[in-house]
Amino acid sequence: MSTRAFLAFLAVCAVVGLLGFGLLSKGEAKVGVGDPVPDRTLPVLGGQGEGSIADYRGRWVLVNLWASWCGPCRTEAPELDEFAQRHRDRLTVLGINVQDNSDDALAFLREFDVAYPQLRSVGSERSEAFGATGVPENFLVDPRGRVALVIPGPVNREYLDAAVVPLIEGKG
Amino acid sequence: MSRRGAFLRLWVSKAPRSVVLLGALLALCATPALAAPQTSITDLEDEVMCPVCGTLLELAESPQAQRQRALIRRLIAEGREKQEIKDALVSQYGDEVLALPGDSGFDLTAYLVPAIAFVVAVLALALGVRRWRGAGGDPPPPGADPPKGEDAERLDADLARYDL
Numbered sequence: 600m601s602t603r604a605f606l607a608f609l610a611v612c613a614v615v616g617l618l619g620f621g622l623l624s625k626g627e628a629k630v631g632v633g634d635p636v637p638d639r640t641l642p643v644l645g646g647q648g649e650g651s652i653a654d655y656r657g658r659w660v661l662v663n664l665w666a667s668w669c670g671p672c673r674t675e676a677p678e679l680d681e682f683a684q685r686h687r688d689r690l691t692v693l694g695i696n697v698q699d700n701s702d703d704a705l706a707f708l709r710e711f712d713v714a715y716p717q718l719r720s721v722g723s724e725r726s727e728a729f730g731a732t733g734v735p736e737n738f739l740v741d742p743r744g745r746v747a748l749v750i751p752g753p754v755n756r757e758y759l760d761a762a763v764v765p766l767i768e769g770k771g
Numbered sequence: 772m773s774r775r776g777a778f779l780r781l782w783v784s785k786a787p788r789s790v791v792l793l794g795a796l797l798a799l800c801a802t803p804a805l806a807a808p809q810t811s812i813t814d815l816e817d818e819v820m821c822p823v824c825g826t827l828l829e830l831a832e833s834p835q836a837q838r839q840r841a842l843i844r845r846l847i848a849e850g851r852e853k854q855e856i857k858d859a860l861v862s863q864y865g866d867e868v869l870a871l872p873g874d875s876g877f878d879l880t881a882y883l884v885p886a887i888a889f890v891v892a893v894l895a896l897a898l899g900v901r902r903w904r905g906a907g908g909d910p911p912p913p914g915a916d917p918p919k920g921e922d923a924e925r926l927d928a929d930l931a932r933y934d935l
Contacts, residue, residue, distance in 0.1 A: 617880065617884070620877070666835065667838070668833075668834040668835045668837070668838045669834070670834070698822060698823050698835060698864065699835075699838075699863070700838065700839070700842050700863040700864070701863065702842070703838055703842075721862070721863070721864070721865045722822060722863075722864045722865020722866070722867050722868070723822055723823070723865070723867065724865060
């Protein structure tokens with residue numbers, strides 16, 4: 600192979616490599632049932648310190664990705680709060696605020712008097728980690744840290760009672 | 772002492788004390804405004820993204836974009852500078868809120884690759900032109916060489932016959 604052909608080959612490889620890296624770095628990993636929950640330490644929304652889903656290992660965790668500008672999130676927040684109160688003996692609802700600004704998020708929590716713990720993800724990093732395509736999305740995580748149920752969209756009391764309660768009570 | 776300094780000393784010595792105090796107060800109030808030029812929402816909208824929409828903020832009308840604009844307006848009202856507002860947006864929405872790529876890490880390729888491609892293209896063009904000129908320009912058309920031998924004699928005879 601001549602030097603010129605080798606240089607052309609290298610140039611083509613570099614361009615293809617760049618395109619591939621760009622595509623892979625934008626790729627979303629969709630989380631499925633049975634997968635380990637994508638987890639990382641995040642700042643507590645409106646408070647001091649950090650937290651993660653792993654802090655609740657040994658309990659069921661209903662991870663709720665939400666944003667204050669999202670209409671359906673306003674509908675489900677009170678229902679999630681009520682559900683968290685009713686099943687606090689074995690389940691924690693954990694809100695992760697995404698693609699939002701903190702002041703709006705805190706105003707939202709005050710408006711709906713939400714009491715369950717909240718973490719904050721800067722930008723859409725957590726949404727992408729979960730493979731979420733919008734908000735709200737909910738993920739039920741079992742006590743071993745594996746995803747037990749993926750709920751792409753808002754939840755209400757009827758749905759939670761029908762789909763989540765049997766799992767956390769060991770009847771699913 | 773400069774003329775301006777002399778004028779100030781004269782003004783301070785001659786003017787009533789209340790006027791001097793008022794002047795000093797006005798100068799103090801004016802200083803921050805001069806140091807930190809105000810920015811505007813339109814100035815920022817074409818430099819930041821609506822991360823949820825995936826478009827420039829100036830093109831976005833989603834609820835998230837409206838909240839982002841409200842945040843920017845609030846920061847402007849607080850007297851924040853353009854870069855401070857961008858930093859605040861990055862702390863809330865991440866790097867993806869910036870319309871222009873960063874100047875470090877992989878983002879740097881967005882600036883380097885076009886620059887390198889331009890330099891390579893210019894070098895290739897220069898080399899091509901040099902090679903073309905070195906080869907003597909366009910090759911002569913076929914048959915441009917003057918005829919020789921028998922052909923030359925026949926050409927001369929023909930030209931003589933037509934008395935050209």
